[in-house]
Amino acid sequence: MDFDWRLVVVLGPLLIAAGWAGFNIFAAALGQVQSFLNKNT
Template identity: 55%
Template sequence: MDLRVLIVLGPILLAVSWAAFNILKAAAKGEAKLFGEEKGNNPFG
């Protein structure tokens, strides 16, 4: 395993895993609450 590969992939894997964790945490609160609101804290609004 080349060290440069780890330097490149490390931050990418961290960002992807952090985003997936936040999405799963938001889904656990309730997708209807998250995506049903027209106003408020809708990240896709």
């Protein structure tokens, strides 16, 4: 059974981009939650 490297070539950049976007969104969301919690104390 041969491994098809075209799958990695196509999906690799998409997964990297999705991970980077998720990381940035998570960081912004975490900052907003911390700001909200600090306002209410």
